[in-house]
Amino acid sequence: MERQTTIKDIALALRLSTSTVSRALRDAADVSIETRKAVKALAEELDYQPNKLALSLLKNQTNTIGVIIPNLDYVMATMVKGIDEVALEAGYTVMVCQSDESFGREILNTKRLLDSLVDGFIVSVSSETMVYEHIKKIQTKKIPLVLFDRVINNINVPKIFLDNVEGARLATQHLVDQGYKRIAILAGPENLGISNDRKAGFMQTLKQNKITLDKNHIIHCDFNQEYAYIAAKELLSMNKRPDAIFAISDRLAIGAMLAIKEAGLKMPKDFGLAGFNNEPVTKLLTPSITSVEMFSFEMGKATAKMFLEMLHSDEDMSDKEIIIKPKLVIRESSRRISE
């Protein structure tokens, strides 16, 4: 690694002080035109680049945003793209750290970014995270923080997330409307907010339609196709087996689909299936899978915008919330009644 040209080199070469060079480079009025020209010319020639580290130390700001996410699956990658786009535009660089759904790694990542002195945090928690001391620590240090997608409630910071209850309602009501009578749910980890919200929407909708829910038809499993496959097999082997499944993520829906196909059941005739996230793959499968669109890219952009606003405004924004409205995309896996 070669030594970079510094302001000192220029000063020395032109027999000026570093202060004058610094001012000349930023076109300060109180530097003579000739000096300015000379300084700029030499800076150009020596390929001078101001040392960001020195500036960061001085200004106590790094122009870097720490992004902590649980994984890099399709949905998260799309959100990160949105965040990245807005951040880049605003002159910020993004440090993405994935916890791989591990609480320990989430803590480690937080620590690392915290003493890398990022200007702030954009966080979506892992599915293992049940205690929020590390998040609260960010907050007590008065470092800007916004939560997105997988938000937590007992903490007072801006949040951007999907109306998960509504998304689940849309999907469930659709299944009901299509004439499915015994609808099961494949939910995620028990302590995960988005999973519980979707479950709540599901249960509310069944209640509104006066459908009683068999407790055995509620299954929790990790966000993982294999587990979903096993769980679905179990559902299908029950005495009073369901005639439809609402899976709270497309990954789970795909696992379920494999089990349904294997059982020789035809969708949508014998069995209904709806997922969540509207990953592109849902459109491609046979049958294509009904799913809930969550506008990940837009959510990412909105998150970054909110973050930047928080960073630059002095007013308290801690109770701001942006709730994205989901949209149901109906496909072959559940469309029995053609309009």
Place this chain on the structure above:
Amino acid sequence: MERQTTIKDIALALRLSTSTVSRALRDAADVSIETRKAVKALAEELDYQPNKLALSLLKNQTNTIGVIIPNLDYVMATMVKGIDEVALEAGYTVMVCQSDESFGREILNTKRLLDSLVDGFIVSVSSETMVYEHIKKIQTKKIPLVLFDRVINNINVPKIFLDNVEGARLATQHLVDQGYKRIAILAGPENLGISNDRKAGFMQTLKQNKITLDKNHIIHCDFNQEYAYIAAKELLSMNKRPDAIFAISDRLAIGAMLAIKEAGLKMPKDFGLAGFNNEPVTKLLTPSITSVEMFSFEMGKATAKMFLEMLHSDEDMSDKEIIIKPKLVIRESSRRISE
């Protein structure tokens, strides 16, 4: 943002000099045990964290790796996971910048990371990138750099990449073995190395099998399902239409699949299809798609390891290469002959 506790605060409180505090914190022998204890106790109490920025400025090293990638699709995300895992382990933080296949953004990202003073670069170029001045600039500044996946040849740095020629050979030979006679290729952008390597492997294999290739059966298109769909439709509407397609990425293969299905052709009976990358989705589609596994996660890990080695060793490693061997995964889209 609250002021962090500094070494000065501790020094002042204990009526010591900053140097002594600094040494005490690092358990230097020439500080009395009582002083050390007092310093550490106070540091603990005030939640002192050394300022990384100050250290970076002093040591001219940031413990940060700049990773530049063309996008965040499944393959890249998997590679990034691999890089991340190794880097985290070694105490490095990764700054991932995606160029979104845009040359301009790749340049911008390089500039940003360059003056963020990352310790080095891990790069995979965009499909638009045809001129490499920005990459060479990294090299002339003697900043550690390794290329991976989409490498460029006329530059002397360590490289980690797939044996793309071999991968294409495996897929093509398989299609030939299954009795397909007129095999077309859906290639990527014309100037992209990996695309040309795969194309070369394809053509070599046809030649070895004494199959003449219809020039019209070579199609270049962007890495994009929609383009592939259109391109495949065109192929299928030719007078002498092909009876199989080798797509150099699964995204392209999927686009082709949609066109093939739409034309009413049955795979593998009427038509053969093979992709590249072995994305999980290929296994799930109907028919499932034959593809070439490229071990992305391992490639990511190998890349990061190589990078760290370069960073810490003094010897010249510029001609090191790791070439990953691909593996063909045969699926329904092309398996006509069951063994």
Place this chain on the structure above:
DNA sequence: CTAAAACATGAAAACGATGCCGGTAAGGGT
């Protein structure tokens, strides 16, 4: 012709931490 204003530049502190060098005091040896 002199005082004040305008202009151009430099010195030094600041950001937070490290590390070399030097200094002081206590203790041991002659």
Place this chain on the structure above:
DNA sequence: ACCCTTACCGGCATCGTTTTCATGTTTTAG
């Protein structure tokens, strides 16, 4: 009583930049 060692600690420079204040010179106005 003198010197030398050892233990412990402080001063200062350093990293690269900005910024405030001070200084010196020139120009302008009264």
